[in-house]
Amino acid sequence: MDRKKAKQNTPSIKEKVYFHIRNKIIKSDILGGEFIEEEEVTDELGVSRTPVREAFSRLEAERFIDLIPRKGARVRQITGQEIIDIYETRRLIEIHAAKRICKEKIDVPLAMYTYHEAMIVDTHDIDFYEHIINDSGFHGAMVDAIGNPVISDVYKSIQERKMRVAYTALSIRPDRLSVVTEQHQKIIAALANHDTDEVAALLERHLLPVEGVISRLPK
Incomplete structure (x- = not known):
């Protein structure tokens, strides 16, 4: 260099x-x-x-x-409502991006596979921070794949808050690590098969506030 x-x-x-x-x-x-x-x-x-x-x-x-x-x-204190709002915003953007990938038969970004492999590795040696970095990269690559810089910019604008929400959720429910990686595998498969309905349903479930987390945060 x-x-x-x-x-x-x-x-x-x-x-x-x-x-x-x-x-x-x-x-x-x-x-x-x-x-x-x-x-x-x-x-x-x-x-x-x-x-x-x-x-x-x-x-x-x-x-x-x-x-x-x-x-x-x-x-600032993270509140239950903020978590709800972040996940709602993510569902709107990510489900839209996933549907476009399927309808336009866009190839699954290689970065999604790379981040997914890294997350499988880190479940054996848990580092929440590395996990959320890889998770953010996984979802960000999907959004970027549709080639809409405005949507990508809006998505990036919530990136930092999304990471804090994710870290808080994992701290309360560390058992979610294996669930997340399993769901990512299914999301990749649905995108590769260009199955619009399946990937939308998967993301709808994947991007719901984690059970038991909101009730433990300030309103």
Whole structure:
């Protein structure tokens, strides 16, 4: 890899700060309702206040935190209603994409197979974060396959919140790991067979809020 390309692939300081805080929130290392101290982040990462403030602004826009005047950055609590809303949005987009793949006989993206294989492996050595990264890639590849950049952009706009919801759901119901991979296998098969009704039914079940999770979250 040449130096120019390597430099392009190296995250900037503000990106490193953003991902550091975001991943802590996703993994529940920082819980909903807790405050993130700007000074604590600067000391931990050895950076100035500017990239921390930029990260806070981005995280607020993505609804990870609320910036409260004179108090600081408070992590937003995931609610049962938010989970319901995220899954409803996913069903609208993903079922539409799957139906188009079937009707237009679009090949199943190779990335879906790759992410699925990775998820089968990680069920033996559970890492929730890696699992949701692969899960997001699996579903994102299906949406991108229809070649509609507007739909892809809308789908990506909920990506970060979707990851946090998924991590929360798995933390409460880790037994869902094997269920998810089994359902993914059936979704791939239905797409490969261009079975519109079957893939729509599979996604309808796959993208329902996880039983027992919503009742354990704030309303």
